Amino acid sequence: MSAIQNYEDRPWMDPEAEPFIKIQSVSKLFGDFVAVDSVDLEIYKGELFCLLGGSGCGKSTLLRMLAGFEMPSSGSIMIDGANMTDVPPYERPVNMMFQSYALFPHMTVEKNVAYGLKRDGIAADEIGKRVEEMLSMVELTQFRKRKPHQLSGGQQQRVALARSLIKQPKVLLLDEPLGALDKRLREQTQYELMALQDQLGITFVVVTHDQEEAMTLSTRIAVMDLGRFQQIGTPTEIYEFPNSRLVAKFIGNANMFEGRVTENSPDHVTVESHDPECQFYIDHGMSIQKGSKVWIALRPEKINISKEPPANGNANVIKGMVHDIGYLGGTSTYRVQIGDGRIVEITSPNQVRPKDGTPPIDWDQEVYLSWHASSSVVLNK
Amino acid sequence: MNTGKRSKFLFSTICFGMAFLYIPIFLLIVYSFNASKIVPVWGGFSTRWYGVLFESEEIWASVALSLKIASVNACFATLLGTLAGLALVRFGSFKGRTLFSGMISAPLVMPEVITGLSLLLLFITLKEFIGWPDSRGFNTITIAHITFSMAYVAVIIQSRLAGMAQDLEEAAEDLGARPFRILTDITLPLLAPGMVAGWLLAFTLSLDDLIIASFVSGPGAVTLPMLIYSRVKLGLRPDINALATIIILAVAIGVLLAAWIMFRQQKQRELELKMSEES
Known part of the structure; x- marks a missing residue:
């Protein structure tokens, strides 16, 4: 341009x-x-x-x-x-x-x-x-x-x-x-x-x-x-x-987490949620009071799902159990049960064709959900 | 077998019901061709009572009067009833709407004797004060019929308007039609079937009415129902049987005609629908 x-x-x-x-x-x-x-x-x-x-x-x-x-x-x-x-x-x-x-x-x-x-x-x-x-x-x-x-x-x-x-x-x-x-x-x-x-x-x-x-x-x-x-x-x-x-809820789907701001510096913000136990790291600053109550919205397609824990630290990760899988051809929707019994929805493209017809992630499997530091949206109302 | 018995039962019920409805009418038609002057005594086949009927000027005058009153009444009742229906459905909530709506439908439930009596009183009082109507007859009967039959028309128009989506009128307004244009371009054409039904109903009601007409009529103005009633009061008469047969024939022809027209319209609609599905 x-x-x-x-x-x-x-x-x-x-x-x-x-x-x-x-x-x-x-x-x-x-x-x-x-x-x-x-x-x-x-x-x-x-x-x-x-x-x-x-x-x-x-x-x-x-x-x-x-x-x-x-x-x-x-x-x-x-x-x-x-x-x-x-x-x-x-x-x-x-x-x-x-x-x-x-x-x-x-x-x-x-x-x-x-x-x-x-x-x-x-x-x-x-x-x-x-x-x-x-x-x-x-x-x-x-x-x-x-x-x-x-x-x-x-x-x-x-x-x-x-x-x-x-x-x-x-x-x-x-x-x-x-x-x-x-x-x-x-x-x-x-x-x-x-x-x-x-x-x-x-x-x-x-x-x-x-x-x-x-x-x-x-x-x-x-x-x-x-x-x-x-x-x-x-x-x-x-x-x-x-x-x-x-x-966030009206337009598309969003997984919502409640938490408190624990750190607020010009280049990043961290939010801690206790229910489920999870740390959110957001890679940009924002004008928000430390200690204030906020909500984190995560879009289903912005969450990665994998069997192995991600390499980078323990922020932006939740462990869970696959509860349900909706296979839509181009994408699959996973419904994953996390610590407190809540269901988190993840959509993920089916890029690889499974070799013998068995999907890479199956029902009742333990999985790690992770997302990029820029993916979560902090909402204060 | 159970089903066989049931169908026999059904069949006999239908026969009995039909007989109950139609044997009196059938008897009436048969006796109109009775040569004897005493109605229940069969004196051989004859059409002489039809001849008597056609020679009676009194009967033809009353038929003409009834038809004249019925058609004038139907036109005015349709006009006024349509306006009332429009006001009630389309003008939103104006002051006194509930009262107006109640008063519109009052003639529907009012006993005819009371309507007739009160109208008679009105005409007498009017004559006292303004000198009109100087004699009761065509004018007063027509006015009396309009007052009650417009209530029926208003009800028909109201229900038709309520079922008609208002967005058609809004669409016309949106496209640049002023209120009067909307009425003539959209509302009235769509109301037309309701107005025709209202006209026919008002016509029939007027033709049918004996009680109100007897109250507000004067010397010399005798409608057909009044004539028939006054003659039958003196005993059954074969020429009235002939008249009734002619009326039944006219109604039957009307019903058949209406059914035929509706059948043709249905066919046409089916054809059009088929055409649009094919393309």
Whole structure:
């Protein structure tokens, strides 16, 4: 990479960049229930931003406020420099793809897609041309005269996408866009969505509860819980550097250990845990009080499993007994019981083909779990 | 064998039930072709009562009045009932919603005698104060029918709206449709089957009603049920049997027609589904 920073793919790193969507201390109350609790968020042009969280975390309410279906109880929403807080949905430069697709059952595919342009009073031949283009882009030209109920789930999804894109919105909101598709189709559609977004340059805001979907699709993810953002960052940041136990557990799997900081120097930190008896050595310093209670998160794929004790000292090692093995072909998942009876999960690639069909590590075998000094994440909440 | 006995039992139950339901109707049809003037005495086959029926101007006037009231009533009841249903399901929680919802469904449970009596009182009071209606008849019966049949329509529309996903309307709004456009483009077309059902129900209810109509009718305005009732009060009459036979025939034709249309739609849908699976 050149010395001059290139921010093209990471506009949120650019101090000069102006956010495209600006959500400022927005709250939404339904009676006494706080659905969204004073959140701030900046989304940049061309991003594919994911709001990720379990059901009832406020992600859908936030999306509906961006679309205009819900009015914020307080705070403001700006899109492309214009205040959208009180603008009704039909006047916003924003379109939404609904989880249920919400295709008009009494209209043909063609009419569904044309609906948005018709409402804008665009000339009939212009509408015809743009609908034609859009249908060929989503490969539905041959189904133009069909009604929605005569299409498969994947085709319906593409009609919904075409309908929400035809007005060339500044922002496209997608509510669980792939939720209703089966696994194979979902994976394929994920990449199609990304390619489409790249091609059109429209800012996408996606709501999903599926962390895998969020990881593959997005430029950045906001993890939501109880109406607040727990962490906002790129998929890598969120996975490798979660800021709380909640985020670490929500995104991927994590083995969690409780301990106290015993040493805190500028270049390393040690944490001792008694349950199980183990010393954690972390090869970088951090601003944390000596003696304070912390949690160590270890990802299953970052733990080594071996029959012999590792050579380097007794930090970052736990002894255990193989309790269960899940063979997945490419990888195996080991569930190892450690001192206090807890189960630690390890995933390990099957790089070597076992000679006579017997696996190198077997059930009820004593094993050593070890990890690199940079692998464990220290969390203080 | 146990199963053989059971099926015999089932068979006889069906026969008995069917007989119970249809023998009276069958008898009525048979006696409408009775030549004798005394209904239960068979005097040979004849169609003379149909002739008598067709010559009776009184009967045709009451049929015309009933049909006129029923269709005007059905149109207004559908309009008002749809609006009430929309207000109850789509307008969220406005002030007085519970009261409104209760009052909408009150005519459903109110005894007809009370509805009729209270409406009669209303018309009399109105005449006293504003001089309208100066005579009771078509107007008052129609108004009375609208008040109770719109409650039925409102219930049908409510249930249809509740089953209709709101996100269709939101999708239209999102695509730039203003509230009135949403109503005409999305809500009403999707409500159409419910509105047709409501119209038909209101039409039937009105055609059927004897009690309320008797209360609010005046001299000279006699609906078909009122006419039949007043004639039968004086004893069974063969020309009324003929009239009933014609009504049964009309209903049967209507039901068969509806079944045929539904059958064709089903076929069409299956065909379309097959088409989409093949491609």
